Amino acid sequence: MTKGVQERERIVVRFAGDSGDGMQLTGDRFTSATAVLGNDLATLPDFPAEIRAPAGTVHGVSAFQIQFASRDITTPGDHADVLVAMNPAALKADLETVAKGGVLVLNEDSFTQRNIEKAGYTTDPTQDGTLDGYQVFKVPMTSITVRATEDIGIGKKEAERAKNMFALGLVSWMFGRPTETTINWLEKKFGSRQEILDANVAAFKAGYNFGETTELFAESYKVDAAPQEPGTYRNIAGATALAWGLIAASERSGLPLFYASYPITPASELLHELSRHKNFGVITIQAEDEIAAANIALGAAFSGQLAVTGTSGPGVDLKAETIGLAVIMELPLIVVDVQRAGPSTGMPTKTEQADLLLAMYGRHGESPLPIVSASTPAECFTAAIEAARIAVRYRTPVILLSDTFIANSSEPWSIPDVESLPEIDPAFATPNGPDFLPYSRDERLARPWAIPGTPGLVHRIGGLERQDGTGNISYDAANHELMTRLRQAKIDGIADDIPRLDVDDPTDDAQLLVLGWGSSLGTITAAVARARSEGRKVATAHLRHLNPFPANTGEVVRAYPKVLVPEMNMGQLAALLRARYLVDVQSYSKVQGVPIFTEELEHEITRLLDE
Amino acid sequence: MSDVMQDGEATPGDGTIPGDTSTLTKKDFTSDQEPRWCPGCGDYAILSSVQGFMPELGIEPHKTVFVSGIGCSGRFTYYMDTYGMHGIHGRAPALATGIAVANPELSVWVVTGDGDGLSIGGNHLIHALRRNVDIKILLFNNQIYGLTKGQYSPTSEEGKVTKSTPFGSVDHPFNPIALALGVEATFVARTMDNDRQHLTEVLRRAAQHKGTAFIEIYQNCNVFNDGAFDLLRDKAQGKHNQIRLEDGQPIVFDDGERCVRVGENGRYEIALTSETSPESIVVHDAHGRPSLPFALAHLSKGPDEPSCIGVFHEVERPVYGQAIQHQLQAATERLGAGDLGKLLRSGDTWTVE
Numbered sequence: 001m002t003k004g005v006q007e008r009e010r011i012v013v014r015f016a017g018d019s020g021d022g023m024q025l026t027g028d029r030f031t032s033a034t035a036v037l038g039n040d041l042a043t044l045p046d047f048p049a050e051i052r053a054p055a056g057t058v059h060g061v062s063a064f065q066i067q068f069a070s071r072d073i074t075t076p077g078d079h080a081d082v083l084v085a086m087n088p089a090a091l092k093a094d095l096e097t098v099a100k101g102g103v104l105v106l107n108e109d110s111f112t113q114r115n116i117e118k119a120g121y122t123t124d125p126t127q128d129g130t131l132d133g134y135q136v137f138k139v140p141m142t143s144i145t146v147r148a149t150e151d152i153g154i155g156k157k158e159a160e161r162a163k164n165m166f167a168l169g170l171v172s173w174m175f176g177r178p179t180e181t182t183i184n185w186l187e188k189k190f191g192s193r194q195e196i197l198d199a200n201v202a203a204f205k206a207g208y209n210f211g212e213t214t215e216l217f218a219e220s221y222k223v224d225a226a227p228q229e230p231g232t233y234r235n236i237a238g239a240t241a242l243a244w245g246l247i248a249a250s251e252r253s254g255l256p257l258f259y260a261s262y263p264i265t266p267a268s269e270l271l272h273e274l275s276r277h278k279n280f281g282v283i284t285i286q287a288e289d290e291i292a293a294a295n296i297a298l299g300a301a302f303s304g305q306l307a308v309t310g311t312s313g314p315g316v317d318l319k320a321e322t323i324g325l326a327v328i329m330e331l332p333l334i335v336v337d338v339q340r341a342g343p344s345t346g347m348p349t350k351t352e353q354a355d356l357l358l359a360m361y362g363r364h365g366e367s368p369l370p371i372v373s374a375s376t377p378a379e380c381f382t383a384a385i386e387a388a389r390i391a392v393r394y395r396t397p398v399i400l401l402s403d404t405f406i407a408n409s410s411e412p413w414s415i416p417d418v419e420s421l422p423e424i425d426p427a428f429a430t431p432n433g434p435d436f437l438p439y440s441r442d443e444r445l446a447r448p449w450a451i452p453g454t455p456g457l458v459h460r461i462g463g464l465e466r467q468d469g470t471g472n473i474s475y476d477a478a479n480h481e482l483m484t485r486l487r488q489a490k491i492d493g494i495a496d497d498i499p500r501l502d503v504d505d506p507t508d509d510a511q512l513l514v515l516g517w518g519s520s521l522g523t524i525t526a527a528v529a530r531a532r533s534e535g536r537k538v539a540t541a542h543l544r545h546l547n548p549f550p551a552n553t554g555e556v557v558r559a560y561p562k563v564l565v566p567e568m569n570m571g572q573l574a575a576l577l578r579a580r581y582l583v584d585v586q587s588y589s590k591v592q593g594v595p596i597f598t599e600e601l602e603h604e605i606t607r608l609l610d611e
Numbered sequence: 612m613s614d615v616m617q618d619g620e621a622t623p624g625d626g627t628i629p630g631d632t633s634t635l636t637k638k639d640f641t642s643d644q645e646p647r648w649c650p651g652c653g654d655y656a657i658l659s660s661v662q663g664f665m666p667e668l669g670i671e672p673h674k675t676v677f678v679s680g681i682g683c684s685g686r687f688t689y690y691m692d693t694y695g696m697h698g699i700h701g702r703a704p705a706l707a708t709g710i711a712v713a714n715p716e717l718s719v720w721v722v723t724g725d726g727d728g729l730s731i732g733g734n735h736l737i738h739a740l741r742r743n744v745d746i747k748i749l750l751f752n753n754q755i756y757g758l759t760k761g762q763y764s765p766t767s768e769e770g771k772v773t774k775s776t777p778f779g780s781v782d783h784p785f786n787p788i789a790l791a792l793g794v795e796a797t798f799v800a801r802t803m804d805n806d807r808q809h810l811t812e813v814l815r816r817a818a819q820h821k822g823t824a825f826i827e828i829y830q831n832c833n834v835f836n837d838g839a840f841d842l843l844r845d846k847a848q849g850k851h852n853q854i855r856l857e858d859g860q861p862i863v864f865d866d867g868e869r870c871v872r873v874g875e876n877g878r879y880e881i882a883l884t885s886e887t888s889p890e891s892i893v894v895h896d897a898h899g900r901p902s903l904p905f906a907l908a909h910l911s912k913g914p915d916e917p918s919c920i921g922v923f924h925e926v927e928r929p930v931y932g933q934a935i936q937h938q939l940q941a942a943t944e945r946l947g948a949g950d951l952g953k954l955l956r957s958g959d960t961w962t963v964e
């Protein structure tokens with residue numbers, strides 16, 4: 001039977017199931033196959049904080065969304081074109097994410113009376129009209145998987161667990177994804193457990209063949225490769241990119257990488273990834289608590305290593321005093337904050353950008369420090385190197401802001417040549433006279449980094465105010481003012497040492513500037529592109545250095561009649577810009593634990609322009 | 612990093628002959644900062660003993676790091692002419708862990724107090740002891756908060772009247788030696804600020820120990836808690852009440868008049884030697900199971916009763932920093948030295964021409 005192939009420019013697929021159904025893995029493998037095909041893509045893993053919430057309930061639904069396209073795309077998509085729901089709870093939780101008229105692929109076997117009730121439906125949604133207006137495909141995924149694996153000699157339970165591979169196979173067929181990528185990966189993962197490998201491959205193939213041979217699906221879809229600059233590409237998640245960026249900074253500085261951290265969602269991935277690379281000389285320490293992690297890292301910084309501590313918001317609260325210590329000790333320390341939603345424990349697996357003011361002001365006394373932020377998963381790589389460069393050059397703690405969204409999501413990345421990466425000069429102090437002055441300063445106001453073990457540079461540092469030059473304890477009034485101003489001036493001076501804020505204003509007469517930071521870059525880019533296609537004149541700019549701001553930031557925000565700042569917080573960057581530049585910037589704020597949608601922002605852009 | 616730490620590197624202005632450590636003197640470890648403790652503070656005596664002892668180790672000042680926290684003891688760092696890091700309250704063991712793990716060549720010493728080390732920093736102390744990092748921890752125990760002008764501390768006795776406990780403290784105190792033994796510290800000792808010879812002997816053994824050494828030093832705060840240790844510290848009284856632990860020796864004290872013996876239910880108790888058969892006198896064994904020193908730690912309720920001083924426990928266990936270095940070496944041998952270009956290209960990639 002020959003089936004039709006429908007060409008599409010872009011598609012959004014969402015896999016949803018129980019936490020234990022392996023939806024993140026399914027999404028991840030689909031992403032890999034999609035990347036290899038050359039589509040541009042963006043992903044959004046969306047999972048609950050509970051490791052295994054009660055099976056079959058809406059609380060336990062774990063989802064993975066991917067948008068892929070034959071052109072440049074920047075977001076995982078507002079609405080899914082295709083939802084794969086492994087059980088009624090997944091349908092219940094995620095139906096609202098599906099575009100009207102979209103495709104629903106349901107695991108028919110799981111739509112039992114009991115599961116339907118557990119999901120909170122009173123009647124069967126596949127029968128009662130709930131799904132009117134959608135294209136519904138009911139596939140008995142569990143039972144076909146069990147049949148397909150019958151001869152392998154594994155138990156029924158084990159066989160059922162492979163149903164996510166059936167779903168992956170089916171969706172791979174729907175979108176013409178290559179099968180080798182997935183099969184190779186399965187072989188690598190389960191190579192030593194032949195039966196499990198056979199079951200997963202059988203389930204995957206069964207899904208693929210089911211699509212091809214049954215009459216249920218009349219057609220499949222084709223999304224061509226997106227045009228890309230020449231180069232070698234890979235798909236990369238933000239957490240991996242950040243870890244590799246730190247390793248790259250270590251390599252380019254010659255400083256051993258020393259990472260001390262306490263497990264916390266979503267920053268643990270960094271600890272896991274770095275722990276795997278001991279052959280790069282990476283030391284990782286799982287400390288007894290967040291405070292210890294920061295202090296162990298700071299001790300390592302004193303000893304001359306590229307010292308990093310990583311955490312999420314609650315951990316930054318705990319590390320605050322130690323970061324202040326690093327400020328006064330003027331030692332290089334990178335503090336990674338993978339932001340998550342809410343105050344206190346909040347929503348640990350959901351995203352937000354609400355730690356900007358914490359990074360900026362979350363310490364007692366005047367304790368300024370540089371803030372660098374990553375805007376996309378791949379950009380975490382360069383942001384990590386930049387944070388290291390500033391920390392080492394200026395002998396200062398640097399806060400590197402990432403967030404749950406970019407840490408977990410992934411995108412294609414043109415792999416850079418190692419030689420093209422910036423070099424970082426540790427410029428350790430060397431003895432050059434009888435009186436070493438640990439708090440003398442160079443032309444950028446950085447003090448010497450003199451590490452224990454170096455003869456002739458013996459000195460003491462600490463949290464008490466230092467005397468200018470000698471670094472001895474000083475309670476002198478004028479000296480405190482001098483040191484406070486010196487520390488501030490050192491950080492402010494970095495503005496000359498970072499790229500100017502680049503503005504994208506194709507017609508040069510835009511009436512509105514959309515200015516963002518962090519992970520809202522994708523949404524801003526997509527929303528502005530849509531507004532422009534409607535003939536709107538909109539400019540964009542994106543901040544990657546939040547402290548200090550690039551030197552021309554004031555100029556940029558004053559150049560436009562209206563400035564819109566979209567953020568996943570209550571307007572933190574907007575507040576900083578207003579205070580600093582006295583410009584009436586408008587805040588667009590969303591705090592739902594998910595990224596801002598393109599259409600929401602496009603709507604806001606139109607509204608402001610029409611105002 | 613190793614290029615700046617080579618042994619015997621000649622340096623202008625260093626004053627010492629590179630590589631020759633035999634000429635080190637107390638002066639080489641004495642900084643130009645004037646100590647600012649209260650006159651008569653026990654910290655002066657400890658400082659002087661430590662400065663006097665360091666040359667004996669043969670480790671140059673630039674390979675030595677003192678790390679401290681907050682409290683009167685925290686200032687110690689500034690008076691040693693070595694590398695020094697004066698951190699925030701309670702975190703010195705964590706800072707020292709980072710310093711020592713990053714550079715195993717250094718001799719790293721932590722100076723802390725009963726408030727700094729056992730109250731706000733209790734967590735870091737127990738985890739440093741558990742890990743067996745190669746650091747030496749000197750805990751100055753004066754049973755009071757001195758720097759904040761006289762509040763009770765986690766080692767103050769029950770009923771202690773202080774500014775924050777005008778009706779007496781209702782807190783039960785820590786037994787620092789039992790605490791350290793409880794978390795399986797590999798070296799646990801107690802000494803006193805004013806007994807230079809004993810203090811130095813304990814420091815000597817601590818310095819030789821591979822791993823974390825925990826040394827409780829009874830230290831008199833003559834302003835806020837004067838006389839807390841008189842029973843042991845005072846020359847005349849101490850003679851009768853100090854129970855000096857000597858490896859392999861029967862535990863007798865008070866000029867041989869009294870001894871420690873195994874009493875009913877296996878409990879250790881103090882008895883008159885004349886009324887005790889020699890075979891029931893406890894023989895000290897610092898190298899065995901921690902149960903013996905644990906019982907000795909509980910012989911007295913506090914320093915107002917006859918108490919043990921000396922090395923309670925001294926055993927070997929893998930050292931944390933070394934174990935980390937071994938892992939790095941093993942990973943490099945197995946996987947080859949890390950190749951960043953290869954790492955970035957690992958997994959699925961595709962090429963656009």
